[in-house]
Amino acid sequence: MEQANAHFLEKEWLDADYFYSVLRAEYPDSEFLMPAHLFALQAKLRAYQGPAYEGGMLDEAEILADQILVQFPNQLGSDEEERVVRTRAEIAAQQALRHWKRAEFYAKGKHYTSARIYYALIAEDYPKTMLAQRARKQLEGIAGLDDINDNPFPTLTAFLNPDSLKEAELDAMAEADAVIASQDSTGESQPLR
Template sequence: MVSTGKSDRIARRSRTIAWGGWLLAAALSTVGCASFSREDPVAKFDNIQRELTETRKYPVQQASLEQKTSPLPDLPDLSPKSVTQKVKEVAGYGTKPDEAKQLYAEAEQAYREAVELDEDERAGRLLKVADQFRSAAALWPSSALEEDALFMAGESYFFADSYPKANEEYERLLKKFPNSRYLDRAEAKRFSIAQFWLARNEQNPDQFYEFNLFDGTRPRRDTGGHALRVFDRIRFDDPTGKLADDATLALANAAFRKGDYVKADEFYTDLRRTFPSSEHAFDAHFIGLKAKLLAYRGPDYAGTLLDEAEVLVTQIRKQFPDRADQESEYLNRAYAEVRFRKAERLWSRVSYHRMRQEYGAARYYARQLLDEFSDTPFKAKADEMMASSQNKPATPPQRLSWLVNMFPESDPVKPLLKSDSATTKRR
């Protein structure tokens, strides 16, 4: 007799088998018997041909790259330059080539007439002509006419002895047209303006509280500072130009005369390195040597300037033998001064260590002084120091040793993990 639990398990298993058979029959009816039979090759070829024929009835359309697309709507140009131009056009100051040409021709004729006038009338007339050239330049911006007009405006101000305005117009020209055909002429005028300002300031220096209200040839204030700025701008605006080395020398000489020997040394060094074939090469070496010796601050400061000065003495004698013969007295004196200053630096170290009773270090620097600078007055001092400290210890004795011994000596720090010797070798 079969138990009830066993009969239930048999019934569930029968239902599972029935469901599986039903699903298998459904799958076979869907796939068909062709899946289990070998397909006829001729029939397969006919089916492929029929599919290709049906596909040709509906060909794929190729995209055309020449097909025009709908244009995007025009957006307004809101760049600062465009906005400024629009504002000028609304105000009546837009681009007007015809008016610009006419105004430039009138200004050019007025300029020819003005330069023929007497000195008293010429300046006022040229100031008006300069304004005409500026107006012509504004009517046709970014054109060849603007370039000509800006240069002529600067020329008008220059010959009217209004040097600040002339320099301003030349700078506007070179800022807008860096490779202008007037570059050399404009730089020459700026150089002469800077020379005039610098000479005027050296004769009668401006006070920090002074304001120039009546002299049109000078800036409102700080005439010397404006001159140096123009020289510096000439170096950067046209670094390979004819006046770049002259401007560098002018800056160096101005700093030297002012007593700023560090700044002068920088400019002379720049002149030697940037313009090695300049006509001012000897001055850059010779006056640069003086600047280095005057810029040296003493044994408590770096001795780089002394090393560089010694190199300059050697270079002057090799590169400029004729001029070196003429200046041989100064060069010999400069070389002796360099050696004296270097020996002084070593003696300063000897004195420092002897004061601290560190006789080992003192004797080391004294021997170096005797080996390298035995021709200086410090040789006798070094000999005396070596003799007096011969039997003295290299390092001073420990002071208050009883107090130092009261404190325990700290052991060296031990690592937390001991490293394997094999691992250490592999690293």
């Protein structure tokens, strides 16, 4: 615990999280178990670098916050419980923001199908966040819009590479023939050899 706390005080969040995780995993009967959970939650949140970066720490923090509320319901003081619940709401807001940034990226590029997926994720998974209402409005705004075609010259592409579609069709037919050939007359698949 001392080593984890030393890293925490030095703002070395990943190292602190690692040592808190070791304590939580290998010493489940420790008197420091609950503080290790609480400090690990803070270390994970502080290690998260924002919506433009990888969100694994945010996902881990969400799981840890839920685990704290379930594992220590009688040991958490009212202030600590309130802090964990508030942290859980902050995590949800950060996850919604991650989806929002992705949705905006796709909408800006006129890839509306992908944008709709992320807006819908916000509206469904994080309905209590402030972005949920904005996501619903954006969904209404891009409803029915078609994606931009990534092939700006389809005629030229078909002329210069006429076999690309034929090759894809042939590959699909070959796979289908292999599946059909592997079935006996009853329609059941034969064991692979």
